[in-house]
Amino acid sequence: MSDRPHPDGVTEQLDRDAPAPLHAQVSEQIRAKILSAEWPPHYRLRSEPELAADLGISRGTLRRALATLIRDGLLVQVRGRGTFVTSTTIEPSIAQKLTTLSEDFARQGVPYTTEVVSQRVMAAPPPLATLLDLSPGQSVLRLERLRSASTGPVAWLVNYVRTDLTPGLEQADLADRSLFGLLENEYGLKITTGRRTFTATAATDRIATALGVAEGFPLLYLEQITYLHDGRAIEYSDVWIHSERMRVTSLLSRR
Amino acid sequence: MSDRPHPDGVTEQLDRDAPAPLHAQVSEQIRAKILSAEWPPHYRLRSEPELAADLGISRGTLRRALATLIRDGLLVQVRGRGTFVTSTTIEPSIAQKLTTLSEDFARQGVPYTTEVVSQRVMAAPPPLATLLDLSPGQSVLRLERLRSASTGPVAWLVNYVRTDLTPGLEQADLADRSLFGLLENEYGLKITTGRRTFTATAATDRIATALGVAEGFPLLYLEQITYLHDGRAIEYSDVWIHSERMRVTSLLSRR
Structure with missing residues (x-):
């Protein structure tokens, strides 16, 4: 997907000397994009390698940042499909699977x-x-x-x-x-x-x-x-x- | 499914000497049950062999009767699942398949x-x-x-x-x-x-x-x-x- 444009680059500078760990700085940047609707509901994030390379951080650090937002319900990861912005509503898949x-x-x-x-x-x-x-x-x-x-x-x-x-x-x-x-x-x-x-x-x-x-x-x-x-x-x-x-x-x- | 009770028997008599063909009589009986909500929306009909045996008609005749009601949108057949009453609304499966x-x-x-x-x-x-x-x-x-x-x-x-x-x-x-x-x-x-x-x-x-x-x-x-x-x-x-x-x-x- 290298031909995709980059409207979603996380371009703010990260401060490697700040007391907040890098992953927390990244999750706060992404949170701000979601809450400001710069990344709207349903938006699919670019792939982890692309995002990590953009930020100059390791994939492990990126994953920790994403995990925070998934736990908070702002992102959802779907195997084989990517990571999506969920907005602030809960999104069960009860139309698709016989789960409760x-x-x-x-x-x-x-x-x-x-x-x-x-x-x-x-x-x-x-x-x-x-x-x-x-x-x-x-x-x-x-x-x-x-x-x-x-x-x-x-x-x-x-x-x-x-x-x-x-x-x-x-x-x-x-x-x-x-x-x-x-x-x-x-x-x-x-x-x-x-x-x-x-x-x-x-x-x-x-x-x-x-x-x-x-x-x-x-x-x-x-x-x-x-x-x-x-x-x-x-x-x-x-x-x-x-x-x-x-x-x-x-x-x-x-x- | 022989242990199922028979709340849905089509019990009215069929008139084999009437001018209307048997399949038309059967489809009219079933239509009446649907329109009176005796067979409510979502109701799954009993199997074709059971229904045909009940009525003393062939499965071919039953299928012609059901085909009329499917064409009219009152029934829907789902492979491997059975025949369901749809009520009078259209029921697309767009939550389940990427169809339009x-x-x-x-x-x-x-x-x-x-x-x-x-x-x-x-x-x-x-x-x-x-x-x-x-x-x-x-x-x-x-x-x-x-x-x-x-x-x-x-x-x-x-x-x-x-x-x-x-x-x-x-x-x-x-x-x-x-x-x-x-x-x-x-x-x-x-x-x-x-x-x-x-x-x-x-x-x-x-x-x-x-x-x-x-x-x-x-x-x-x-x-x-x-x-x-x-x-x-x-x-x-x-x-x-x-x-x-x-x-x-x-x-x-x-x-």
């Missing part, structure tokens, strides 16, 4: 908390019974949770899980555990596929309050059905996402 | 039209120049289009394409052609990867008018950067999607 938000947050090192708002067994309403292959009147566990990151609430999650396959799930602690992890590890269920649909919707009263937005605020709305290896549906969920705090990103290949 | 809306529409047999609203060369504004690896002042083609399906306008698309790699693109007819198809087939550009981000946003004045919604209406908002095989960025786009007419669906695997 909690798994994505954990993988990216995003600190989060989960509040269980309600957790109760109920008769599946008719459309849901059909979606989950249940007879009318069979029960599901309904789970309402609020997930928050350091910026505030990011998602309101409502899951409906078949109780015939998950005895005792109504007692489980789902504040600190991934629902998928629990289904897989405690119940031995083999989750294999899922179908997720993304739309936009206006925040209604209760969800607006939970997410700290005005009624009518545009939310990203995700519907999901999850299937086991034998084709049975195990779970249906509705998720409302605060789209200024979290956006869903896909890295895609053409062929 | 026009390619997805064509593949699904969704009729659509594209209106080119503007198509002009301009100097790339600074953040965009950075995203596209351009020097400040280099030019891009800005393309504004409105895409409509039979239900009405579904997406407002704004693309910015590097003109140094696409001489003459400002003259191209982009009402009837896929932009990616043109870049690949006319310019020989090898599009390999892309990055897409999905959020929700409130419709602003001009876009609200184009999509036929009120200002503030929640839209699905997609940002995209597309890369060539040599790592150069070729195109950036903003797409606003009428989320009641089109929603983005991903079929995902856990492992």
Whole structure:
């Protein structure tokens, strides 16, 4: 990529005699470029060898600088694709992989908390019974949770899980555990596929309050059905996402 | 899957002496179930052998019935996953594959039209120049289009394409052609990867008018950067999607 222009050179001088180590000086320079939007969201940094050569620093020093910004959520590295500016929103890849938000947050090192708002067994309403292959009147566990990151609430999650396959799930602690992890590890269920649909919707009263937005605020709305290896549906969920705090990103290949 | 209950049996009697052929009777029964939401959006139909056995019809007849509903956009078939109720919205898989809306529409047999609203060369504004690896002042083609399906306008698309790699693109007819198809087939550009981000946003004045919604209406908002095989960025786009007419669906695997 030697023919690429260099709009993103880190040109400020580094002070090798300053008390701050070089990697910290570099990470502060890059941070300033991101916060000033000179490097806008989605911007892909030039390769490590190019950046390191530009700065006259070792790749090890550059990596330490980048690691700081990755930890702070300003950059994200994708194997084989490069390093990207993420902006200040969280970017899970839930449109592309059957991972859960909690798994994505954990993988990216995003600190989060989960509040269980309600957790109760109920008769599946008719459309849901059909979606989950249940007879009318069979029960599901309904789970309402609020997930928050350091910026505030990011998602309101409502899951409906078949109780015939998950005895005792109504007692489980789902504040600190991934629902998928629990289904897989405690119940031995083999989750294999899922179908997720993304739309936009206006925040209604209760969800607006939970997410700290005005009624009518545009939310990203995700519907999901999850299937086991034998084709049975195990779970249906509705998720409302605060789209200024979290956006869903896909890295895609053409062929 | 013989242990699955049968909430979805097509139990109405078929009239083998009626003038309407059997496959048409079956497709009308299934259509009624979808329109009444007895089979809700996302519902996965039982397997063809199960459904055909239930109805006492051949799989060939069942397939003709399903083909009608697929053509009408009420069902979608996914290889190896089954047949799903799509509801009345279009469901492109643009979160999962680097296809364009026009390619997805064509593949699904969704009729659509594209209106080119503007198509002009301009100097790339600074953040965009950075995203596209351009020097400040280099030019891009800005393309504004409105895409409509039979239900009405579904997406407002704004693309910015590097003109140094696409001489003459400002003259191209982009009402009837896929932009990616043109870049690949006319310019020989090898599009390999892309990055897409999905959020929700409130419709602003001009876009609200184009999509036929009120200002503030929640839209699905997609940002995209597309890369060539040599790592150069070729195109950036903003797409606003009428989320009641089109929603983005991903079929995902856990492992």
